[in-house]
Amino acid sequence: MSNLSKLESQSIFLLREAYRTFQRVGMPWSMGKDSNVLLWLAQKAFCGRIPFPVLHIDTTYEFPEMIEFRAWAQQHYGLQLIVKINEEAIARGVGYATHDPVTVTHELKTVALQQALAEYQWDALITGIRRDEDPTRAKERYFSPRSSEGEWNYKNQPPEFWNQFALPPKGAGGHVRVQPLLDWTEYDIWLYIRREKIPIPPLYFAREGKRFRSIGCQPITHPVPSAASTVDEIIAELYATRTPERAGRAQDHHERNAMQKLRAKGFL
Amino acid sequence: MHFSASEEVLPIVVIGHVDHGKSTLIGRLLFDTGSVPEGKAEELARAAAAEGVPFEHAFLLDSLLEEQAQNVTIDTTEIRFRTERRRYAIIDAPGHKEFLKNMLSGAARAQAAVLVVDAREGVREQTRRHAMLLPILGIRHILAAVNKMDLVDYSEDRYREISDSLTALFAELGLPEPTSLPLSAREGENIVQPSARMPWFGGGALLEALDSVPSPSRLDALPLRFAVQDVYRRGADRLVAGRLETGTLRVGEELLFWPGRKRARLRSFAEWPPESTPREASAGRSTALILEEEIFVERGMIASSLDHGPIEAREFPAKMFWLGPDPLRLGETYELRLMTQSVGARVTEVDRVIDAETLSVQDSCKPGVEANEIAEVLVRTQRPLAFDNASEIAQTGRFILAKDGRILGGGIVLGARYPRASLPPVHQSSPLFWTEGEIDRNERARALGHRGAILWFTGLSGAGKSTLAIQLEAQLFRRGIWAYVLDGDNLRHGLSSDLGFSAQDRRENIRRAAEAARVLADAGLVAIVALISPFRADRRKAREIAEAAGIPFREIFVHAPLEVCRARDPKALYARAERGEIPEFTGVDSPYEVPENAELELPTHQLSPAECLERLTKLAQAAIALPNRPSLREDPAANI
Numbered sequence: 023m024s025n026l027s028k029l030e031s032q033s034i035f036l037l038r039e040a041y042r043t044f045q046r047v048g049m050p051w052s053m054g055k056d057s058n059v060l061l062w063l064a065q066k067a068f069c070g071r072i073p074f075p076v077l078h079i080d081t082t083y084e085f086p087e088m089i090e091f092r093a094w095a096q097q098h099y100g101l102q103l104i105v106k107i108n109e110e111a112i113a114r115g116v117g118y119a120t121h122d123p124v125t126v127t128h129e130l131k132t133v134a135l136q137q138a139l140a141e142y143q144w145d146a147l148i149t150g151i152r153r154d155e156d157p158t159r160a161k162e163r164y165f166s167p168r169s170s171e172g173e174w175n176y177k178n179q180p181p182e183f184w185n186q187f188a189l190p191p192k193g194a195g196g197h198v199r200v201q202p203l204l205d206w207t208e209y210d211i212w213l214y215i216r217r218e219k220i221p222i223p224p225l226y227f228a229r230e231g232k233r234f235r236s237i238g239c240q241p242i243t244h245p246v247p248s249a250a251s252t253v254d255e256i257i258a259e260l261y262a263t264r265t266p267e268r269a270g271r272a273q274d275h276h277e278r279n280a281m282q283k284l285r286a287k288g289f290l
Numbered sequence: 291m292h293f294s295a296s297e298e299v300l301p302i303v304v305i306g307h308v309d310h311g312k313s314t315l316i317g318r319l320l321f322d323t324g325s326v327p328e329g330k331a332e333e334l335a336r337a338a339a340a341e342g343v344p345f346e347h348a349f350l351l352d353s354l355l356e357e358q359a360q361n362v363t364i365d366t367t368e369i370r371f372r373t374e375r376r377r378y379a380i381i382d383a384p385g386h387k388e389f390l391k392n393m394l395s396g397a398a399r400a401q402a403a404v405l406v407v408d409a410r411e412g413v414r415e416q417t418r419r420h421a422m423l424l425p426i427l428g429i430r431h432i433l434a435a436v437n438k439m440d441l442v443d444y445s446e447d448r449y450r451e452i453s454d455s456l457t458a459l460f461a462e463l464g465l466p467e468p469t470s471l472p473l474s475a476r477e478g479e480n481i482v483q484p485s486a487r488m489p490w491f492g493g494g495a496l497l498e499a500l501d502s503v504p505s506p507s508r509l510d511a512l513p514l515r516f517a518v519q520d521v522y523r524r525g526a527d528r529l530v531a532g533r534l535e536t537g538t539l540r541v542g543e544e545l546l547f548w549p550g551r552k553r554a555r556l557r558s559f560a561e562w563p564p565e566s567t568p569r570e571a572s573a574g575r576s577t578a579l580i581l582e583e584e585i586f587v588e589r590g591m592i593a594s595s596l597d598h599g600p601i602e603a604r605e606f607p608a609k610m611f612w613l614g615p616d617p618l619r620l621g622e623t624y625e626l627r628l629m630t631q632s633v634g635a636r637v638t639e640v641d642r643v644i645d646a647e648t649l650s651v652q653d654s655c656k657p658g659v660e661a662n663e664i665a666e667v668l669v670r671t672q673r674p675l676a677f678d679n680a681s682e683i684a685q686t687g688r689f690i691l692a693k694d695g696r697i698l699g700g701g702i703v704l705g706a707r708y709p710r711a712s713l714p715p716v717h718q719s720s721p722l723f724w725t726e727g728e729i730d731r732n733e734r735a736r737a738l739g740h741r742g743a744i745l746w747f748t749g750l751s752g753a754g755k756s757t758l759a760i761q762l763e764a765q766l767f768r769r770g771i772w773a774y775v776l777d778g779d780n781l782r783h784g785l786s787s788d789l790g791f792s793a794q795d796r797r798e799n800i801r802r803a804a805e806a807a808r809v810l811a812d813a814g815l816v817a818i819v820a821l822i823s824p825f826r827a828d829r830r831k832a833r834e835i836a837e838a839a840g841i842p843f844r845e846i847f848v849h850a851p852l853e854v855c856r857a858r859d860p861k862a863l864y865a866r867a868e869r870g871e872i873p874e875f876t877g878v879d880s881p882y883e884v885p886e887n888a889e890l891e892l893p894t895h896q897l898s899p900a901e902c903l904e905r906l907t908k909l910a911q912a913a914i915a916l917p918n919r920p921s922l923r924e925d926p927a928a929n930i
Contacts, residue, residue, distance in 0.1 A: 023510075023574040025299050025377075034576035035533050038519045042589065069522065069529055069578055070562040153368050157351075160367040163395065177356065179365060181391035181613055181697045183398030183427075184688050186627050189695030205379075207370055266327040 026214055030063065033202035035185065036164055037067035037148065040200040041074065043189065044146035047200075048104075050135070050290060051076040053088045053095070054237050055222050056150040056203055059211055062220045063202060064148070065099065074148075075102040077138055081130040082107060083118065083239035091223040098221075104142070108134035118241040123272045124280055126239070132289045136172050139197060146198045149290050154207040155267060158282045162201055163187075170195030172288030199290075208235075208267050209260050216253045227251045235267055242272035298505060299370075301379040303400035303429070305393060307416035308385035310408040311437040313363050315475035316382050317347025319496065322482040325371035326350060347475065351382045364389060366396025375501040385416050390662050391613045394423065394700070402431035402503045404496075405456075405468065409442045412452050413459055419646035421463055422664055426609055426702050428684045431503045432460075432468045435496060439488065440474040446490045471499055509573035512536035513598035515678070515686050516545070517629040518591040522578070529560045529578040530587050535629070535685035537595070538572040545593040547585065548676035549602045555582035590631040592676045592686060600676045600686055601706050605638075605731075605840040608689070610701025611664050618659040618691070618699060621733075626669070628677055628689040635691065638732040639668035659699075667701070670730055679703050709834045731840075734814040740771055740914040742811030744804070744836045745906070747820040748829060748885060749848035750877045751863050752855030754894040754902075755820040758848060761899065762906045763818055769907075771914065773816040776807055779861075781821075791874055797828050804832035811841045816910055824882040842913040846906070847888040850895040852877050 023031075041047055049064065049072070051057045064072045078092060096103045108116075111129040118126055139147070153160040163179055165187035180188030190196060206214075215222060225234045232245035233256075246269065250256040281289075304312045320326050330350070338345045348361065350369075357364050363384040371378055381400055383393040397403065403424055407417055424432060434456045442448040453470035460468055471493050472480060479485035480495045493499075514537030522529040539545075544555050560578040561567040571577050581587070592600055612618045618637060626635035640658065643665040659665045669689075680687030680702035690700040735741045745762070747755040759775045766773040778799075782789065785802050789795040800823050807817035823829050829845060836843035855877065856864045867875035874880040885891075890909050892902045 023572065025297055028574055031533060031574050031576040035519070038531055038576070042520045066562050067531075067576070068562075069524060069531075069560050070564075154370055157367065160369065161365045177364060179392065179395075182395045183697075183700060184690065185629075186690040186692075186697060186700070188692075188697050191694040191696070264324070264326075264328045266330070269329075 026210065026217060029206055029210055030066070030214070032205060033060075033063045034067040036200060036202040037064055039185075039187065040146050040148055040165075040202075041068070043187075044198065044200075046142065046144045047074040047146045047148060048138070048142055048144040049074060049076045049148040050150070051078055051101075051103075052150070052237075053078070053091050053223060054150075055211055055215065055226060056152065056206075058095075058220055058222050059206075059214055060148070060150040060203055061095070061099065061101075062218060072099070072101065075104050075142070077104045077106060077135075079131055079134045079138070080105050080107045081126075081134075081239050082112060083130075083241055085223075085225060085237065085240050085243075087223050087225050088237065091221075095221070104138065106134050106138040106141075108137060118239065123242045124284060126242075127284060127289065128287065130239075132172070132284070132287060135290065136288060139172070144197055146200050148200045148202065150203050151201050151290060152203050152206050152208070152211075156281045158279075158285050159204075162199075162204055164201055164204055165189070166199040166201065167194075168196050168199060168288060172196070174286050174288070176282075176286060209257070212253060212257050212260060216257065226256070228255075234270065236271055238271050244270040244272075246270050297377055299377040299379055300402065300503065300505065301368075301381060301400045302402045302404060302500065302503070303381040303383050303397040304404045304406060305383050305397060305420040306385055306406035307408070307411070307414040307420075308362075308387075310385065310406045310411070310414075310417075311475050312385060312406045313348035313351040313382055314346065315404070315406055315435065315437060315473075315481075315496075316369065316380050317350040318475045318478055318481055319380070320350055320369060320371055321347060322478055323371055323373070323497070325369075362386065365392045368396070368399075373497060373501055376505075378500065387416060387419075387662055390419075393420070394427070394611070394613070397423070397429070398427050400427070400429055401506045402433070403429050404433045404435050404500075406435045406437050407452060407456065409436050409438045409445075409448055409452060409472070413455050415646055418459065419662070419664070421459060421465065422644065422646060423611060425463075425465060426611060426664070426688075426700075428680070428688070428702075430466070432465070433496075433499050433503070434468040434470040436470060436472045437475050439472045439479060440477045444472075444474075444479075444485075444487045446488070449488075449491070469493075469499055469502075471496060509536045509685070510538050512573070512683055514539055514545075514593070514595045515600065515683060516579070516593040517686075518547075518587060518589055518593070519630050520589055521587060524560070527560065527580050528587075529580060531576075531578040532593075532630070533576045534571050534573055536573045536683055538570060540570045544596055545579075545581075546596060546599055547587055547591045547593050548600055549591070549674040551599075551602070552585045552587070553583070553596075554585045554587075556580075557582045590629075592629060592631070600678050600683075601708055602674050602676050603706065603838060603840060604672075604674055605668065605670045606675075606677065606703050606706040607641075607666065608669050608701040609664070609666050609704050610659075610691075610699055612659040612661055612699040614661060614693075614696075614698035617657075617661070618665075620657055623672075624691040624693055624698065626671060626675070626689055626691055628675060629686055631675060633675055634672035636670050636730070637667045637691075638670045638730065641666040641668070666704075668732075669701075670732065677703055677706070679706055679708075707837050709838050731812060731814070735916060738772060738814045739916070740814075740816075741842065741916065742814045743816050743842040743844065743910065743913040744807045744811050744832075745816060745818045745910060745913070746807075746823070746829065746832060746843065746845050747818065747848050748823045748845065748888075750850070750852065750855045750882055751822060751875075752858040752860060753848045753850050754858075754892075755822075755848045757860075758892070758894075758899070758902055758906065759818045759820040761903055762910065765903060765907055766816055766910060771816060771910070772814060773818060773910075774810055775818045775820060776803055776810070778803070778819075778821040781806070791872075793825075793874075797825075797831075800828040800832055801835070804835040807832075808835055808839050808841060811836070812839065816914060822876050822882070824876045824880065826883045826886065829885065844889040844909055844913055845885055845887070846890045846892060846909070847885045848892050848894060849884075850893065854895045 233248040250259045381396040383396040449472040518532040678686040810817040867878040
């Protein structure tokens, strides 16, 4: 079996375990490439109909292309879509014009996620994070418990092996992050997009010598120089590069270990 | 070719004692193969300078603030790099004893291991413990890296000393000899290129050794195992969702679902998009099945082909490790998970606990297993479980024990017996349940002072079966051993009064006798069965019934020449048979198949009754003795 098929099968296995194990499941969906692969895998896991809602945390700083893609995909896949905005923070004036990226990310993404968790009472969130994105993510488990405050106790994670996962003790509160893409790399994601012909937003493809490799909020996401305007060209480019994927995302570089700090507090 | 989707990724774990240099080794490997992201090393060097500490290659791996501050790997991490040959996922696993759970979480994903040993310190406690854990994790390919050679002046003698001690350790653990190599991760010696400082070493650099690790063997050549995760409804169809762990499966094939052995034919697979739905699937594929027959299938079941089914039993020997903060306690109920099965289970015996410090076997009658210990145990489940020996099929041969959702230990099934029949009887569609009592067999055995067993006497009429059976029963009983004779004639008065003497009826009579004996033995008695039972196949069946239930079964061939039996003719049966009053009488007009594998043979025309009785008593006592059972190490399957 090819490496891609192995990854696909393990992800489907994890999605099915999550759906079976938890009462109320939600799946954050950013419309980014990983997120769309995750959506595709969920379609596969449940034979064509995703049985839980997908959540878009709208920071109000989205690229218009992403919002357009969201509308198209919701229709195309028949998604149960929930859009969540931290209205309270917006009202307080939290934004990139006045605040640093770590604060804005925390308020508009993490807090919005916590609000959605409280509102929909999800006991599991299916995330699209990968180990190769960031050294902190490399330490993740497939089933990762989060406290009722959404915090990640990375210093004492439960053991996990042979596709047997820890479950939170009853009544503990909090939720579990189920992470079906953990074993995938950026390179695998693109190979799979090519193999399966998965639709993705156009921002990933080079225009005027630049493309987005990783997409976040518009003010703090920068395109990287690239001539790759097709999936094949992107794959060839990635094979050769040593530039990290999230180089274009300011929130990660604002301070040392920014990602660990964000994630410990419940960032995806 | 570079962009091939089928490009192999080999997951390799780096393990060993704390501070022997695991993270540094991986950091160096990344650095020297040019696999560090652009700017990363500079960023870390700046950060190290800001904090006034020298740059360490381990910083590339230890990403948590606490890890960098303490220079300790807390949790497992994974990084990627590639060589000309293939892609690697290198898993860095912590070496501290208290992070063993993290080490296992990383290592269980690996298919090969690099065991790092400090050239100054040599083999230490975690070196031994990690080496012992490798076979339980199913890792067969091991490289031993003797690190920090710079600190022993690149001494060949010191290297030989350590590689010899590693060879001895591996031999003691029953593992294949590891490929050893000397290196210095800090100085980058013998990592990517052979080292000029160790010209005496002709074995090549680490990178070459990694590339020489063979690719994992194919799982589709193993017997079929499909693990059911869930059942979904789609219109009129029920989709049995799960994964083919091993083997291959084609549309139209008949399947058995275990436990319970329900039978159904595969009508089709169901996948999305529909045009991707295959006609045939092989090991590793997550898919869904639509079955021809409307049988009840649920999560936890394992489907097999009609031949080569798994073991279905409620008891198995295992080798396991324990991680719980509280010790594993004998007789306490835990949640056992094996594939998608989940069942209450107890460890009823701890045979051996192995001390990682000394490799010595501790007191074999310990009341439990402490955190970080490795033990050989007997596990008993509340409901029948379908599984395999890990040496046969790793995927269905490993399990975890949990409590309140928390994983406390894990292990592999070793040396469980497969039923020898081609196919056990299939339960029809009605759902059958197994009711579990509160008292289990081991508790009964402890109360009685012995285990139950079945002693099966076979031989011609007049050979002396009933006589010996009755004498043995009395002998055992007077020694405080509960024994009971099931005599063939007596059974035919009650349990089998509806049966005649056709081959089919005789087979059924033997089945009933074996089942009745199984019940008695389960209750803790020595069931002594005295039945002519002339056919090997029928006796084998009886043995399988016993062994599938985990009950010792001993076949005793009581024999004397036909003339002697005829002359004895205690029930005047030969006389009647010769007058034609009993058709198909064994020895007269129906054959007797001499046992090939009887545990005891008693020629009653040569031995005195006292001698026969003595041998029988000895056999019985050995069969029912409470543990210590013989070590699993004597089982060749124990060291997979």
